[in-house]
Amino acid sequence: xxxxxxxxxxxxxxxxxxxxxxxxxxxxxxxxxxxxxxxxxxxxxxxxxxxxxxxxxxxxxxxxxxxxxxxxxxxxxxxxxxxxxxxxxxxxxxxxxxxxxxxxxxxxxxxxxxxxxxxxxxxxxxxxxxxxxxxxxxxxxxxxxxxxxxxxxxxxxxxxxxxxxxxxxxxxxxxxxxxxxxxxxxxxxxxxxxxxxxxxxxxxxxxxxxxxxxxxxxxxxxxxxxxxxxxxxxxxxxxxxxxxxxxxxxxxxxxxxxxxxxxxxxxxxxxxxxxxxxxxxxxxxxxxxxxxxxxxxxxxxxxxxxxxxxxxxxxxxxxxxxxxxxxxxxxxxxxxxxxxxxxxxxxxxxxxxxxxxxxxxxxxxxxxxxxxxxxxxxxxxxxxxxxxxxxxxxxxxxxxxxxxxxxxxxxxxxxxxxxxxxxxxxxxxxxxxxxxxxxxxxxxxxxxxxxxxxxxxxxxxxxxxxxxxxxxxxxxxxxxxxxxxxxxxxxxxxxxxxxxxxxxxx
Amino acid sequence: xxxxxxxxxxxxxxxxxxxxxxxxxxxxxxxxxxxxxxxxxxxxxxxxxxxxxxxxxxxxxxxxxxxxxxxxxxxxxxxxxxxxxxxxxxxxxxxxxxxxxxxxxxxxxxxxxxxxxxxxxxxxxxx
Numbered sequence: 001x002x003x004x005x006x007x008x009x010x011x012x013x014x015x016x017x018x019x020x021x022x023x024x025x026x027x028x029x030x031x032x033x034x035x036x037x038x039x040x041x042x043x044x045x046x047x048x049x050x051x052x053x054x055x056x057x058x059x060x061x062x063x064x065x066x067x068x069x070x071x072x073x074x075x076x077x078x079x080x081x082x083x084x085x086x087x088x089x090x091x092x093x094x095x096x097x098x099x100x101x102x103x104x105x106x107x108x109x110x111x112x113x114x115x116x117x118x119x120x121x122x123x124x125x126x127x128x129x130x131x132x133x134x135x136x137x138x139x140x141x142x143x144x145x146x147x148x149x150x151x152x153x154x155x156x157x158x159x160x161x162x163x164x165x166x167x168x169x170x171x172x173x174x175x176x177x178x179x180x181x182x183x184x185x186x187x188x189x190x191x192x193x194x195x196x197x198x199x200x201x202x203x204x205x206x207x208x209x210x211x212x213x214x215x216x217x218x219x220x221x222x223x224x225x226x227x228x229x230x231x232x233x234x235x236x237x238x239x240x241x242x243x244x245x246x247x248x249x250x251x252x253x254x255x256x257x258x259x260x261x262x263x264x265x266x267x268x269x270x271x272x273x274x275x276x277x278x279x280x281x282x283x284x285x286x287x288x289x290x291x292x293x294x295x296x297x298x299x300x301x302x303x304x305x306x307x308x309x310x311x312x313x314x315x316x317x318x319x320x321x322x323x324x325x326x327x328x329x330x331x332x333x334x335x336x337x338x339x340x341x342x343x344x345x346x347x348x349x350x351x352x353x354x355x356x357x358x359x360x361x362x363x364x365x366x367x368x369x370x371x372x373x374x375x376x377x378x379x380x381x382x383x384x385x386x387x388x389x390x391x392x393x394x395x396x397x398x399x400x401x402x403x404x405x406x407x408x409x410x411x412x413x414x415x416x417x418x419x420x421x422x423x424x425x426x427x428x429x430x431x432x433x434x435x436x437x438x439x440x441x442x443x444x445x446x447x448x449x450x451x452x453x454x455x456x457x458x459x460x461x462x463x464x465x466x467x468x469x470x471x472x473x474x475x476x477x478x479x480x481x482x483x484x485x486x487x488x489x490x491x492x493x494x495x496x497x498x499x500x501x502x503x504x505x506x
Numbered sequence: 507x508x509x510x511x512x513x514x515x516x517x518x519x520x521x522x523x524x525x526x527x528x529x530x531x532x533x534x535x536x537x538x539x540x541x542x543x544x545x546x547x548x549x550x551x552x553x554x555x556x557x558x559x560x561x562x563x564x565x566x567x568x569x570x571x572x573x574x575x576x577x578x579x580x581x582x583x584x585x586x587x588x589x590x591x592x593x594x595x596x597x598x599x600x601x602x603x604x605x606x607x608x609x610x611x612x613x614x615x616x617x618x619x620x621x622x623x624x625x626x627x628x629x630x631x632x633x
Contacts, residue, residue: 280591284561287590288517291613295523298615303530310526317519 032084039077043070167262171198173255187242187262189235198258208233208242224248224258230265241269278446281462282332289325293318331463335446338470345388345474352382352424356417359393363400370404373412383419386498387475395468399428399491402464407432407488423477423497429490435483443481444469468493509554509627510534514544514570515588516562520612524557524588527616528623541565541573548577555626557619560589571604584626586610588619 046069161168167184171177175198185191193204202221208231209217220227227246232239243263249256296314300306306314337343360376367374403413411431418425435443435450442448446466472479476496483489511533515521521537528535536551538544540562548556556574560567567587574580582605589595590612597609608622 284590287612288520291590292517292519292523294613295520295527295616298617299523299527299530302617303527306530314523317523321519 032081032088035077035081035084039073039081042073043077046070046073165264169195169201169260170249170257171260172257175199177201178257184260184262187233187240187264188231189233198260201260205231205244221246224255230269231262240264240266242266274446285328286325289321289328292321293325296321328463331467334467335463338467343391343470343474345391347386347388349384350387350389350392351384352417353378353380355389355393356382356396356415356426359396359400360415362393362397363404366401366404367413370407371409372404372407373410374415375412376415378417379419381419382417383424383497385424385495387495388471391471392475392495395471395493396426396428398464398468399493403428403430403432403489403491406430411488420494421497423494426493426495427490428493429488431488434485434487434489435481436485437483440481440483444479508532508534510536510552511555511557511623511627512536512538512544512547512553513557514538514541514562514567515557515559516540517559520559523616524619527620531620531623533623533627541570544570545573545577548574548580552579553583555623556583556585557623558585558587560587560591560595568600568604571607575605582606584608584629586619586622586626588612588614 046066049066051066162182164181164183167181167187169177169180169184177195177197177200180195185195188205188208190201190204193200195201195204198221202218206214206218209229210232213229217227217229226248227244229244231242231244233242234240241264243265244260245262246258246260249259296318300311300314334343356376356378360374364374400413400415407413407430413431414427414429416427416429418427439448439450443450444465446463448462448466469479472493472495478494480492481489482492511528513521513524513528513535515524515537516539518539521539525535525537536547536553538547541564544556547553558567558570562570565573567589571585571587574583574585584606585604586608587595587600588610593611595609597607600607600609606626608626610619610622
């Protein structure tokens with residue numbers, strides 16, 4: 001099926017017009033005739049003069065000169081006309097080919113026809129054919145709509161081909177790229193490259209190959225084997241993963257060219273990376289408390305003569321590590337539900353004041369144990385919201401727990417509630433170690449944990465904040481954070497008020 | 507003279523129990539919670555065995571080990587890498603690149619750890 005025959009046709013017409021402009025056909029013929037006539041006239045004239053000179057008494061030199069002149073002029077005329085022919089005949093041939101193509105005798109056009117008389121014209125011709133074949137209309141939209149139904153479908157084919165989510169290129173057996181679509185150029189960012197041969201293509205994509213692949217790819221490219229490779233295409237800051245397959249096209253067991261297909265697999269790759277990261281972090285988080293439990297339990301069992309206080313301390317560690325493990329399993333479950341999109345809310349009308357006081361009671365022991373000044377500033381009246389009590393409570397406990405964990409002993413944590421027109425704003429401010437500005441955008445990411453030593457010494461799974469954000473999101477609320485290193489952090493959570501007065505459920 | 511052992515472990519809970527077991531078995535054990543602290547301690551004291559957690563923020567076990575090998579007197583010191591990633595680490599490569607390195611995957615039993623330390627101190631300081 002011709003990809004965009006119309007486009008080619010247009011190009012051919014242009015080329016033809018260009019040739020016509022240089023030497024119109026009529027002028028060419030007239031020129032030929034003129035040269036031959038001048039030649040003939042000149043030789044006849046000189047011959048006549050010579051003849052007349054023989055009968056009239058003249059010098060011997062003139063008598064000898066005449067035939068010499070005649071033969072020189074004849075020779076010149078012949079050479080000149082021959083030269084002209086060699087220039088004109090390829091042009092005629094090209095023209096006849098073009099005519100053939102325009103008359104839809106595409107079979108004769110397809111052959112890159114050798115014109116042996118003038119080698120450069122031949123090369124030019126072949127390059128033109130390739131150019132025409134690879135030419136993809138850029139200004140399709142500015143064209144006059146074509147009335148014929150047939151050509152409309154051809155436009156459609158061309159558009160479809162260009163807009164495919166796959167990039168496609170086809171090269172013949174000599175390695176000349178005959179065909180490629182927009183997606184191909186876009187995915188491999190080849191806009192600035194004139195894509196003529198597969199070698200040019202390979203040079204352009206070489207930087208995208210990973211070091212591990214480069215050698216193999218090069219060998220199989222040269223041997224024209226099938227090739228399947230993932231390219232890392234970097235365009236500025238953006239990294240995209242492009243899968244490229246190349247396979248030979250066979251025509252009756254003989255190589256008829258190569259097909260190169262590229263596909264954007266960035267999303268797939270990223271989710272694979274996320275999954276790997278998740279797995280490795282989750283395993284580490286499970287192993288760490290387990291390792292501690294085993295180490296402490298075995299220390300207790302194998303060593304005699306451990307004093308009672310020490311034993312108690314060890315048992316306490318075992319218990320708290322077991323709790324940590326259990327919490328982590330709960331968090332994992334929450335996260336997996338969240339991932340699967342089935343973290344559903346069991347909302348109920350909640351009077352926020354008693355609810356928030358309950359939350360404060362839950363974290364007070366932790367605050368006390370770390371000698372933190374825990375202050376809550378709630379107005380006397382707070383709105384009634386329609387929320388999932390358990391989930392919002394654990395989200396707030398997460399935030400307050402973080403405030404406690406990351407605030408040095410003797411610090412201060414303030415929990416404020418501010419009732420606004422459309423929402424309830426909850427602020428948790430601490431005087432803790434703060435969050436580095438470059439880490440701020442990532443703290444809500446799953447499994448994100450700071451690289452800071454002070455943070456590393458504090459246990460945490462890196463799931464709490466991502467769970468908290470999800471809970472807030474499900475309530476159509478918002479969460480944000482402001483922080484300054486060594487000064488403290490403030491987390492601000494807003495929960496929307498119900499749009500209409502809550503109806504008593506029936 | 508009891509052998510001196512340095513424990514480099516960012517988790518205090520784990521570090522404490524390792525130090526406890528070592529001291530209980532008569533070693534002089536000390537704890538460092540990060541690479542910088544550890545390298546500082548190694549410059550002022552002589553340790554016969556180093557226990558090293560692999561996943562330590564900022565400077566991981568491998569980097570600490572490389573830096574340690576540059577210090578005078580630590581070119582041959584036996585190192586035990588204890589890590590929850592123990593099963594995924596390439597022990598052969600670590601041994602070739604970083605000298606005498608044993609890999610002990612977490613969770614491990616303190617008995618295993620003690621046996622390994624005993625063996626290494628015995629070979630390091632032949633009686």
